Amino acid sequence: MSDLNETHDPALRSWLQSANDDTLGFPVQNLPYCVFRRAGSAEAWRPGTGIGDRILDLAALARMRPFTGDAARALAACEDTGLNTLMALDAACWSALRLALSRALRAGSPLRDRIEPLLVAQKDAEFSVPARIGDYTDFYISLHHATSVGRQFRPDNPLLPNYKWVPIGYHGRASSIGVGQDFHRPVGQTRPAQEGGVPGFGPCARLDYEVEIGVFIGTGNAQGHRIPMDQAEAHIFGITVLNDWSARDLQAWEYQPLGPFLSKNFASTISPWIVTLEALAPFRVPFERGAGEPQPLPYLASAHNSAAGAFDVRLRTELSTAQSRDQGKPAAALAQSNFRDAYWSIGQLVAHHTVNGCNLQPGDLLGTGTLSGPQPDQAGSLLELTQGGKVPITLPWGETRTFLQDGDEVSLSAECVKAGYPRLSFGAAAARVLPALD
Amino acid sequence: MSDLNETHDPALRSWLQSANDDTLGFPVQNLPYCVFRRAGSAEAWRPGTGIGDRILDLAALARMRPFTGDAARALAACEDTGLNTLMALDAACWSALRLALSRALRAGSPLRDRIEPLLVAQKDAEFSVPARIGDYTDFYISLHHATSVGRQFRPDNPLLPNYKWVPIGYHGRASSIGVGQDFHRPVGQTRPAQEGGVPGFGPCARLDYEVEIGVFIGTGNAQGHRIPMDQAEAHIFGITVLNDWSARDLQAWEYQPLGPFLSKNFASTISPWIVTLEALAPFRVPFERGAGEPQPLPYLASAHNSAAGAFDVRLRTELSTAQSRDQGKPAAALAQSNFRDAYWSIGQLVAHHTVNGCNLQPGDLLGTGTLSGPQPDQAGSLLELTQGGKVPITLPWGETRTFLQDGDEVSLSAECVKAGYPRLSFGAAAARVLPALD
Numbered sequence: 001m002s003d004l005n006e007t008h009d010p011a012l013r014s015w016l017q018s019a020n021d022d023t024l025g026f027p028v029q030n031l032p033y034c035v036f037r038r039a040g041s042a043e044a045w046r047p048g049t050g051i052g053d054r055i056l057d058l059a060a061l062a063r064m065r066p067f068t069g070d071a072a073r074a075l076a077a078c079e080d081t082g083l084n085t086l087m088a089l090d091a092a093c094w095s096a097l098r099l100a101l102s103r104a105l106r107a108g109s110p111l112r113d114r115i116e117p118l119l120v121a122q123k124d125a126e127f128s129v130p131a132r133i134g135d136y137t138d139f140y141i142s143l144h145h146a147t148s149v150g151r152q153f154r155p156d157n158p159l160l161p162n163y164k165w166v167p168i169g170y171h172g173r174a175s176s177i178g179v180g181q182d183f184h185r186p187v188g189q190t191r192p193a194q195e196g197g198v199p200g201f202g203p204c205a206r207l208d209y210e211v212e213i214g215v216f217i218g219t220g221n222a223q224g225h226r227i228p229m230d231q232a233e234a235h236i237f238g239i240t241v242l243n244d245w246s247a248r249d250l251q252a253w254e255y256q257p258l259g260p261f262l263s264k265n266f267a268s269t270i271s272p273w274i275v276t277l278e279a280l281a282p283f284r285v286p287f288e289r290g291a292g293e294p295q296p297l298p299y300l301a302s303a304h305n306s307a308a309g310a311f312d313v314r315l316r317t318e319l320s321t322a323q324s325r326d327q328g329k330p331a332a333a334l335a336q337s338n339f340r341d342a343y344w345s346i347g348q349l350v351a352h353h354t355v356n357g358c359n360l361q362p363g364d365l366l367g368t369g370t371l372s373g374p375q376p377d378q379a380g381s382l383l384e385l386t387q388g389g390k391v392p393i394t395l396p397w398g399e400t401r402t403f404l405q406d407g408d409e410v411s412l413s414a415e416c417v418k419a420g421y422p423r424l425s426f427g428a429a430a431a432r433v434l435p436a437l438d
Numbered sequence: 439m440s441d442l443n444e445t446h447d448p449a450l451r452s453w454l455q456s457a458n459d460d461t462l463g464f465p466v467q468n469l470p471y472c473v474f475r476r477a478g479s480a481e482a483w484r485p486g487t488g489i490g491d492r493i494l495d496l497a498a499l500a501r502m503r504p505f506t507g508d509a510a511r512a513l514a515a516c517e518d519t520g521l522n523t524l525m526a527l528d529a530a531c532w533s534a535l536r537l538a539l540s541r542a543l544r545a546g547s548p549l550r551d552r553i554e555p556l557l558v559a560q561k562d563a564e565f566s567v568p569a570r571i572g573d574y575t576d577f578y579i580s581l582h583h584a585t586s587v588g589r590q591f592r593p594d595n596p597l598l599p600n601y602k603w604v605p606i607g608y609h610g611r612a613s614s615i616g617v618g619q620d621f622h623r624p625v626g627q628t629r630p631a632q633e634g635g636v637p638g639f640g641p642c643a644r645l646d647y648e649v650e651i652g653v654f655i656g657t658g659n660a661q662g663h664r665i666p667m668d669q670a671e672a673h674i675f676g677i678t679v680l681n682d683w684s685a686r687d688l689q690a691w692e693y694q695p696l697g698p699f700l701s702k703n704f705a706s707t708i709s710p711w712i713v714t715l716e717a718l719a720p721f722r723v724p725f726e727r728g729a730g731e732p733q734p735l736p737y738l739a740s741a742h743n744s745a746a747g748a749f750d751v752r753l754r755t756e757l758s759t760a761q762s763r764d765q766g767k768p769a770a771a772l773a774q775s776n777f778r779d780a781y782w783s784i785g786q787l788v789a790h791h792t793v794n795g796c797n798l799q800p801g802d803l804l805g806t807g808t809l810s811g812p813q814p815d816q817a818g819s820l821l822e823l824t825q826g827g828k829v830p831i832t833l834p835w836g837e838t839r840t841f842l843q844d845g846d847e848v849s850l851s852a853e854c855v856k857a858g859y860p861r862l863s864f865g866a867a868a869a870r871v872l873p874a875l876d
Contacts, residue, residue: 045519134572135613140696145693153695164639170696171703172610175573175797184662186794189604189735198605201735204794222707223614224622226876250794256598257591258578258608258696262794265609297627297639304832356624356642356700357875358687359613361871437662438793 005095007102008033008282010421015107016119025415025425026050028105029282031098032273032426033083033238039126047078047086047130050273050427051105061118066104066111070096076154082131083237083274087218087362091234094218098278127179127272130240131216131363136177137353138244138264139169140145140211140369141344143378152388153252164294167310167344167352172244172367173265176191178431183245183267185406185436191253199253203436206248206389211315211380211412213339214242214270215346215366222361223265228300232347233309235360238274239346241315241414241429242367245269248383248403270365271414273427283416283424284308288346300348309345313426314338315371315414317380322407325396332395333412337373337380339414406435445469445540446720448859453545454557456490463853464488465864466543467720470711471521471676477564485516485524485568488711488865489543492557497693499556504542504549520569521675521712525656525800529672536716537737546696547625565617565710569654569680569801575791576650576682577607578807581781583818586810590826591690595755602840603731605782605790610682610805611703618870621683621705623844623874629691637691641874644686644827646844649753649818649850651777652680652708653784653804661797662788667740669717670785671747673798676712679753679852680805683707686821686841708803709852711865715828721854721862722746725783737793738786747783751864752776753809755818760845762835769849770833775811775818777852810832842872 007029013020014028026032032050037043045057045402058078067075074097077085104111140146143163150158162168185207190200218237221227242266250265287309289295302309313419315338318331344352349366370380379385382403385393389402404410414426445467451458452466464470475481484497496516505513512535515523524532540551578584581601588596600606623645628638656675659665665673681700689701725747727733740747753776756769758795782790787804817823820841823831827830827840842848849868855861 087812137699151696161633162627162637162691162694166692168692171611172698173573173609173796175614175799175802180662184795187664188794189600192599195599198732199600199735201737223874226625226875243537247794253600254604254606255695255697256600257588257693257697258606259608259693259695261575262796263791265796266794292635297637299639322804331441352700356626356685356704357614357622358611358700359702361613364613369744375827383827411471434662437664 009099014051014105015109015112016052016054016105017107018054019315021052022052022423024052025423028054028102029422030275030279030424031101032275032279034272035082035128035130036120036125038120045081045128047083049101050122053122055125056062056115057118057120061115062319065113066114067100082363084131086364087131087216089238091220094237094276094280098276115430116366129177129179130272130274132175133174133363133365134361135173136174136261136365137169138172138181138369139167139344139349139366141167141342142370142372142380143343144341144374145370145372148384149233152383154241163288165297167348169353170259172268176265177268177270177365178429179270179272182432182434184434186247186250186262186266186338188247188250189253189435190249197340198216202248205403207248207433208248208283208406209410210244210246210335210370211317212242212371212427213313213368214240216240216274217360217364217366218362220361221293221354221359223356226357227350227354229300229305229347229351232350233277236277236346238276240274241412241426242268243410243412243429244313244367248357264426269429271429272374275424277425280311282414282421283312285312285340296348297298300351301388302347305345305347309347310340312338313414313416315412321343321395321399321405321407323399324395327397329397333379335379335385337371337378339371341373342368342371398412404433406433408433442719445536446779450515451538452543453547453550454490454492456492457543457776458862459490462490462497463861464490464783465860466540466651467860468713468717468862469539470713470717472710473520473566473568474558474563476558485517485518485521485567487539488560491560493560493563494553495556495558499553504552505538509527522569522801525569525654525675528657532675533716533773536714538556544740551661566623567615567617568710568712571612571615571801571803574612574803574806575607576610576805577605577782578789579780580784580808580818581615582779582812583808583810586822590821603735605786607791608684608697610706615706615708617710618707618869620870620872622872624700624704625683625874626688626700627691628687629692634707638686642685642688642756643841643846645871646684646820647842647848648684648808649755649775650680650682650684650809651751651806652678653710653787654678654804655798655804656797656800659792659797662795664795665788665792667738667785667789670788671715673788674715674784676714678712679709679850679864680851681848681867682709682805707847707867709865711866713864717862718749718854719857720859723748723750723778734786739805740785743783743785747785748778748846750776750778751852751854753850755848757833757835758847759837759843761837762833764807765835767835773815773817773823775809775816777809779811780806780809794813842871844871846871850873851858
């Protein structure tokens, strides 16, 4: 699966001109999946693949039956309102569909005339969460994030003894995951002003974002039967960008002893696009531990993981405010980080999650946890950028922020970039904070 | 909704003789819901209601269209493979269906001849999880459990400062919830033998059960819009018995800082039966806080909750082992407790869960957390009964236990009992521990 094949040829061009525009990030080498319909219509939600500034309607393509074999089987699975049926197939089917779509969308394809009418402009579409997410798990795989946040919550004990052995994770809320829906500032309890006093109650005053990668599970496993490391990646359909909005003041009061709850479950935002692992093959990098780091236990280790288990994916955080939009200013870049700096790999997340027999299902989502880099300007949250709200940041148009204010819009985007290969975009997880409701 | 009506008349008898057998606990005053099919068949799963030793097939009844108005609307919602469509209606519809079913199953009903062929013997049925559970949340609402377990994990700090203000909860795993499926002992990491050493890895050595009530959400709420206390119970469809199997050694090593994960998500077991809140009306009791306890914040308080927000439901834990079954011994009663001793009410769980705008959906499940009583023999887990494994219990046939061994079967049952009213049974959440897989 990590091998390069003809779909990764950097010289490939599409008959659709916008696909060859490197600024868009949707070349024929990408082919990410989404679920969409025409904006404002009552059409059924249906799977699509992104190409240039368009979406190829895969449900409509399926009805034309243009492919054979595994590709036909995979395409038929796109006659669904989510990607779950396609996800439930196997990596061989996903690969066959990718190859067939790549050939169909390349310059010179004999299918062009039949396919072109099935393209919908991305600007005319609205998007749904791309799968029915049964369970959502959030991990905590950035050592840099865990250390700097741990220092704020537990100054004397920032990194707990289990961190370098256990891919720490917890279950999150599936129902409140959306693609771009604005949301109301959450309300809740906060720590009493004085020990033993009555807790505070009201709108969250320390609202934050968290930059994450989301991993969509494809093929699941039967309850009781673990997925070993050497098969783990074959169960992953693809990855997206995820914003795990966090209410820090609610979190600080509620999280002991069972973990975050209302501080996280009011909203999570993902990009509408899922980039497949196969599309990411050219951006694989070794997954390495430093010389002083413990090696993972055997159930979390494989030669493939060491050689190519990490991904070079650049993450970027942008913020606009009511004022900046009024003034027509561009959004401010807050930070950049890279997925490759994570302490655990996505294969390890799958192997760990199932080692106890827990069953994953097609469409399940795993979040990586905040992906911060080693440098201060690579922090994946305001909690880190402002040192827990103690040091405000100044935005280019003069406003300052410790945490998010009403009207603020955060956009998390991701891309793969390297010399000699077309740029791959993940789109953006973007949403705006609305005032709290009574 | 808490008012008694004609369905609660203790004098009501059914034309089905076994319904009038108080030892069964399925009188015409109960009418719990399940999802079933004939065991070993390939029939579609479908909703049913329990009556005596039978199940009335509600999908088949729906096709006869015997009711009108809200009852007809509710019955039509039973043409589903789960109870979700019925749950998504409102309390008025649920109540209308209960009244219509009560009248249809009473002695003298003119519908008897049409309905009797739709009864299936419970012993000939197999059961499914009664709803598609979108999200599963587990709470921690027994002060007695929180205190005695807290003492083991944090001897100097058993009850954290938030406990009496925040109904502590966290998200659990929906995919691994079953009704009676045996499961393999989980495998995982455990705390290193010496600080700084390599963690242990292998089958869980401290496998435990937890006695809980499960709350099924009926009508949901839109994201961003909280459910106030005075409407909270109207969003609850009914309750069941839940065993939140727990791997204590995995939990102790993994749970900081984000809470339990693999120690809980390998399996959870519920009874196939959901008893509706309306059926429980005769067993409501005041929800009271002791004189020294803080009163809940306003969003967690209502006059109805104080007057009648708790339920007198008796919980019973039984254990059988490979040896006891070989020898034909009856299962051992380990403990009994009562749901009324909980520190938070089910209405408060709904109001708290949604105060931040989190959206609940029909079929979501809320666990109460382990329901232990104030006395040592009312403990809802082995962790408590054996003082963390330090004091083994001796079973009537001579075996001892600290934690569960392979072959052990735990059965949690619940019932409502009071003088002058028929006994209501919740059935049992029962499953057996199988050996760990490699």
